[in-house]
Amino acid sequence: MARSVIDVSGLPTYAFGSRVTPWWGTFSFCLLEGTGFALGIGGYLYLAVTNSHWAKDAVPLNLVWSAVFTIVLVASTIPNFLIKRAAMRENLRSVRVLLLAMSSVGLVLVVLRIMEFSVLPVRWSDNAYGSFVWLLLGLHGVHVLTDVADTLVLTVLMFTRHGTGKRFSDAEDNAFYWYFVVLSWLPLYALLYWLPRL
Amino acid sequence: MSLASEEPHATRDSDLGDEELRARLRKTWGTNGGLIGFLSTVDHKVIGIRYAVTSFAFLLAGGVLALIMRLQLARPDNHLVGAELYNQLFTMHGTTMMFLFGVPVGEAFAIYLVPLMVGTRNIAFPRLNAFSYYVYLFGGLMLWGGFAFSIRPDVGWFSYVPLANLDFTPGKGPDYWAQMITFTEVAALAVSVEIVVTVLKQRAPGMTLDRIPLFVWTMLVHSFIIIFAMPAVMLASSMLIMDRLVTTQFFNADAGGDPLLWQHLFWFFGHPEVYIIFLPGTAFVSAIVATFSRRPVFGYLPMVLSLIAIGFLSFGLWVHHMFVTGLPQVGAAFFTASSMAIAIPNGVQIFCWIATLWDGKPVLKTPLIFVLGFFFIFVTGGLSGVMLASVPIDTQVHDTYFVVAHFHYVLIGGTLFPLVGAVYYWFPKLTGRLMDERLGKWQFALAFIGFNIAFFPMHMLGLLGMPRRVYTYPAEIGWGGLNLLASAGALLFFASFLLMAYNLLVSARKGALAGDNPWDADTLEWATTSPPQPQNFDRIPCLTSGSPLWSRDDDQPVVSGLKVDERELVVTSITEARPDIREESPAPSIWPFVAALATAAAFIGSIYTPWAITWGSPVVALALVAWFWPKTSEENA
Amino acid sequence: MKFWSVHKMQNFEAGDCPGHPPWHSGRVDAAKQKNAANKKEGEKRRDVEPWLAQDPGVASETHRFASLAPDEHNNIERHHTVPHALLHLLSHAAERARTLSAGPISIAVGSAALSGCAGVQSALDPRGEQAHTLAVLFWTFTAVLALVWFLTMAGLIFALAHRRNRRGEPAQPRAAVKRPMLIAFCVMLASSTIILSGLAVLSFGAQKAIFGSGAGAALTISVIGHQWWWQVRYEGDGGFETANEIRIPAGSPVDIKLTTADVIHSFWIPSLAGKLDLIPGKSNELRIQASKPGVYRGQCAEFCGQQHAHMAIFVVALEPREFERWRAGQAAPVKPTAHLGRQGVFTLALLENAQ
Numbered sequence A: 001m002a003r004s005v006i007d008v009s010g011l012p013t014y015a016f017g018s019r020v021t022p023w024w025g026t027f028s029f030c031l032l033e034g035t036g037f038a039l040g041i042g043g044y045l046y047l048a049v050t051n052s053h054w055a056k057d058a059v060p061l062n063l064v065w066s067a068v069f070t071i072v073l074v075a076s077t078i079p080n081f082l083i084k085r086a087a088m089r090e091n092l093r094s095v096r097v098l099l100l101a102m103s104s105v106g107l108v109l110v111v112l113r114i115m116e117f118s119v120l121p122v123r124w125s126d127n128a129y130g131s132f133v134w135l136l137l138g139l140h141g142v143h144v145l146t147d148v149a150d151t152l153v154l155t156v157l158m159f160t161r162h163g164t165g166k167r168f169s170d171a172e173d174n175a176f177y178w179y180f181v182v183l184s185w186l187p188l189y190a191l192l193y194w195l196p197r198l
Numbered sequence B: 001m002s003l004a005s006e007e008p009h010a011t012r013d014s015d016l017g018d019e020e021l022r023a024r025l026r027k028t029w030g031t032n033g034g035l036i037g038f039l040s041t042v043d044h045k046v047i048g049i050r051y052a053v054t055s056f057a058f059l060l061a062g063g064v065l066a067l068i069m070r071l072q073l074a075r076p077d078n079h080l081v082g083a084e085l086y087n088q089l090f091t092m093h094g095t096t097m098m099f100l101f102g103v104p105v106g107e108a109f110a111i112y113l114v115p116l117m118v119g120t121r122n123i124a125f126p127r128l129n130a131f132s133y134y135v136y137l138f139g140g141l142m143l144w145g146g147f148a149f150s151i152r153p154d155v156g157w158f159s160y161v162p163l164a165n166l167d168f169t170p171g172k173g174p175d176y177w178a179q180m181i182t183f184t185e186v187a188a189l190a191v192s193v194e195i196v197v198t199v200l201k202q203r204a205p206g207m208t209l210d211r212i213p214l215f216v217w218t219m220l221v222h223s224f225i226i227i228f229a230m231p232a233v234m235l236a237s238s239m240l241i242m243d244r245l246v247t248t249q250f251f252n253a254d255a256g257g258d259p260l261l262w263q264h265l266f267w268f269f270g271h272p273e274v275y276i277i278f279l280p281g282t283a284f285v286s287a288i289v290a291t292f293s294r295r296p297v298f299g300y301l302p303m304v305l306s307l308i309a310i311g312f313l314s315f316g317l318w319v320h321h322m323f324v325t326g327l328p329q330v331g332a333a334f335f336t337a338s339s340m341a342i343a344i345p346n347g348v349q350i351f352c353w354i355a356t357l358w359d360g361k362p363v364l365k366t367p368l369i370f371v372l373g374f375f376f377i378f379v380t381g382g383l384s385g386v387m388l389a390s391v392p393i394d395t396q397v398h399d400t401y402f403v404v405a406h407f408h409y410v411l412i413g414g415t416l417f418p419l420v421g422a423v424y425y426w427f428p429k430l431t432g433r434l435m436d437e438r439l440g441k442w443q444f445a446l447a448f449i450g451f452n453i454a455f456f457p458m459h460m461l462g463l464l465g466m467p468r469r470v471y472t473y474p475a476e477i478g479w480g481g482l483n484l485l486a487s488a489g490a491l492l493f494f495a496s497f498l499l500m501a502y503n504l505l506v507s508a509r510k511g512a513l514a515g516d517n518p519w520d521a522d523t524l525e526w527a528t529t530s531p532p533q534p535q536n537f538d539r540i541p542c543l544t545s546g547s548p549l550w551s552r553d554d555d556q557p558v559v560s561g562l563k564v565d566e567r568e569l570v571v572t573s574i575t576e577a578r579p580d581i582r583e584e585s586p587a588p589s590i591w592p593f594v595a596a597l598a599t600a601a602a603f604i605g606s607i608y609t610p611w612a613i614t615w616g617s618p619v620v621a622l623a624l625v626a627w628f629w630p631k632t633s634e635e636n637a
Numbered sequence C: 001m002k003f004w005s006v007h008k009m010q011n012f013e014a015g016d017c018p019g020h021p022p023w024h025s026g027r028v029d030a031a032k033q034k035n036a037a038n039k040k041e042g043e044k045r046r047d048v049e050p051w052l053a054q055d056p057g058v059a060s061e062t063h064r065f066a067s068l069a070p071d072e073h074n075n076i077e078r079h080h081t082v083p084h085a086l087l088h089l090l091s092h093a094a095e096r097a098r099t100l101s102a103g104p105i106s107i108a109v110g111s112a113a114l115s116g117c118a119g120v121q122s123a124l125d126p127r128g129e130q131a132h133t134l135a136v137l138f139w140t141f142t143a144v145l146a147l148v149w150f151l152t153m154a155g156l157i158f159a160l161a162h163r164r165n166r167r168g169e170p171a172q173p174r175a176a177v178k179r180p181m182l183i184a185f186c187v188m189l190a191s192s193t194i195i196l197s198g199l200a201v202l203s204f205g206a207q208k209a210i211f212g213s214g215a216g217a218a219l220t221i222s223v224i225g226h227q228w229w230w231q232v233r234y235e236g237d238g239g240f241e242t243a244n245e246i247r248i249p250a251g252s253p254v255d256i257k258l259t260t261a262d263v264i265h266s267f268w269i270p271s272l273a274g275k276l277d278l279i280p281g282k283s284n285e286l287r288i289q290a291s292k293p294g295v296y297r298g299q300c301a302e303f304c305g306q307q308h309a310h311m312a313i314f315v316v317a318l319e320p321r322e323f324e325r326w327r328a329g330q331a332a333p334v335k336p337t338a339h340l341g342r343q344g345v346f347t348l349a350l351l352e353n354a355q
């Protein structure tokens, strides 16, 4: 009858990167969220090109908070990279410290985004330009917020007795998603802050 | 690396005999009883069946609405339902059919069948799967609950602005509509991610890319289309509801917005949506044609390439829904060309199926008969689609009954006929019993004749100038006869579904016993019991060819070494499907249900106050934390 | 909303009939008309219909007028590149089939005026150049695609018939890929590419013929969509407005400028031309031309709210001289115009009938 040809008892129960299913799950979510961002950008550009009111409505946005935000966000890729490396080496101490660092950076970013909203020169209800600015900033803000929340939970987990084995894989996955949060910001930044100044 | 922490004496499948192995695995993978157990299940088969039953309930509900519309239109100047109710009816019918039936029913089959066909024990992210079902259910219940309490969207299934704006539609109907979109899209996106990961990473060892059943390939492409298309409608419906609730100006032409932006975003999703609904139909056809022709589908490679081509091309067609909005002519002409181009991969598929039948020895059982009906009806609808692709022709038939005829030919012919065939085909796997063949053939006759009587005359009505979405028409204009005919056909067609319901109920209890593989089919779902055990397979199969069951290898090669008392499954590499990891599959949990409940409450609340999102999010977040928080027992590994 | 409730109160009963003349024609002050037109419709109809009933002669005249005898087909100017004899036959055959299939039931329902009324609002009964080009294109596509359909079905039936089920046949694990099948595959691929390209080229040709004309027409009329009526504005000095009725001179092209006052509508007179949407923030332009005098019915083709079904419009094509006279009359300062408008149509009907 059944003839065993492969013995899998020696295989690991978790791994890192694209070998595991959560990585592909995260990757798929990046794809679909990225599509959402791309369409948002498309909508913005569509109105900018087709609507005659747009040019008058598109007041340039304040550059200060967004610049700080962008710098912190880009800089955060360094601790993010270190987490990834520490997680793959299953170095619990470093992972804990770095996760604490990333959590604080994330919270700072959330505060910066809130500051940004408070100085926007246009309200969402003023015109379609304002609506798009709020929409795109909000959409990206939600991504920052969810990943920060995720990081916080993971940080707590790492300080409990659960901080072993597969959790390292989760930490690595979380770092992977953060790259997406950073990368998706760059085109938005260029679009929202620099295009109207051209 | 993790081997060190491994318990030395975990029981593995290689330690046990067949009987005991089955019993132990049942215990490990089973679902608990009781209400909590019922709501906690993460078994893809249970959830797949729930999806299927729910979507069929919505099909019936949408069908009843359609019948009322047809009764209203049967006679000119009719007073059965007034303008207001008629507009609500077609909106609810279209919305229900597209979002609550068409998309979920394809997912139902994918959820149930894909893990079986690729030879794994559960779908990837099974808790997300449970969550997606509840979100879908709550979205549907919200829309229909609103309908019962007279909160009824009435601006069509594509809710064009500015008609759907607050100025012209002040009720809550469009808000319920827009939130329902969000619900069902969240569900659809979640399922797509699960299917993609299941197909890429959880295939049985040896199921290399070129041994993946066509059904599974189709569902993979289907899932990718969802991943790239659905964000558009989620974005659009969120923008619509924000325009309505918090006075954003996305679609307001006087404030820098544009109503055409809505159309672009909606149809960027809306055209692929047609393929999202249609591709599962082709998956059924591929499976049924192969089994009943007694050989694999001709042209595996062209079939897969056509699928991928359809996937890409489906994103390049959306403007053909906007030919009469006054777009630049050159731009429109481009979309004529792309719309015609997609007929080619579709033609390739049709050819390959017919070639398979030609070469094979077709056995005319009910599933195959419905597939033959599919050829007849779908090809008709596809060809009228070629007409619609032409800008000039479209200026005459756009938004008329010609289009109503066209999309019912493709939707019903392309999806519903294969779907009924699929029900007959997989029912024995789900229940262990066969459906009645004689009733099946009667059902086919009724459905086929009824459908054509109902919908063919609509082509002519459209050409005679009858626009769609009119609740009545004057007698003198001469549309009465054809409309009466169409209504009579609709009754017949509807009756065929009652016959099917009867057949289902009776066969579930009294049908002939099916055995594991009643049709002598080739894919892995037939390699296990009917109905399958909670663990799907006692021993995970290993493939040595693309025809695991037809190669008549009594000496079925299998995998050994999985733990018996934990939910372990084999994760394999993407192209070669070589075993790589023994991953733990999540156990049942009530938290997906709680999270879905909280999400639903937040979404519905947000229709009345934006603060609902603010208050709802932390609750959802807490439920999610509970959902992902590891159990102590899982830490053994 | 105040605005909403006003509309909800309106009571629309029977629909417009193409055989009946359009009642609220003539000069209208659009601003005042906005809500009044539809609200009053019920009353107006009460005015008109008994009058029609009292005078059966007039009523039947209008019906006959609307039917514009089928042999008129021969008089329509034809511009096309496809051999049209065949298409003409086809379109006639289809028309007959249509009447046949619809006829008995319609008669049973009691609508004897079927063929007549259908002629007024039908894409298959073109009465203008654009609509004619479209009909020819439509029939060409239908003929070619019907052929494709028959070939496909023939293939399917042969596939089933040539080797029917010998039960219990063991399955074959390999798809048999034989030479003839590969050849057939290539032929299928090549021929479908050729056919589709051919159709696309025909489509582009027609598109150019219909929408490509650069020069503006002598007459431009603005049509403004409202829920649920059409405001028609004749521009220029001595400009004036009408509602739900457009009068044009027969035989010459007219540009219709389409805008909307509220939601999206779609302007569609099937027997004259294809449709075009009226979209907020946008102005679209459609060319129509009626070959002969007559009344051509159309109705809004984009769902626009509750009474979308009743948003009909009539194009009345007059002899150019008659048109000029009417126009001059409209442009003159004050007159009981609604009455005049109605009379105009009837005069025309009687004239037409006398020929």
Ligand code: HEM
Pocket (backbone or CB within 6 Å): B063, B066, B067, B069, B070, B090, B091, B093, B094, B095, B097, B098, B101, B102, B155, B156, B157, B158, B404, B408, B411, B412, B416, B454, B467, B468, B469, B470, B490, B493, B494
């Ligand atoms: C019992 C069989 C069915 C009948 C008799 C039927 C009939 C109708 C009718 C009368 C309309 C309204 C036409 C109008 O007033 O414009 C309609 C619209 C529609 N139907 Fe069906 N239908 C059936 C099944 C389906 C199925 C299975 C689907 C999809 C899978 C579907 C999708 C739609 C859609 C999307 C619309 C457009 C709604 C809108 O205009 O917003 N129908 N159908």
Ligand SMILES: [Cu+2]
Pocket (backbone or CB within 6 Å): B270, B271, B274, B317, B318, B320, B321
């Ligand atoms: Cu489409």
Ligand SMILES: [Cu+2]
Pocket (backbone or CB within 6 Å): C264, C265, C266, C300, C301, C302, C303, C304, C305, C308, C309, C311
């Ligand atoms: Cu309308």
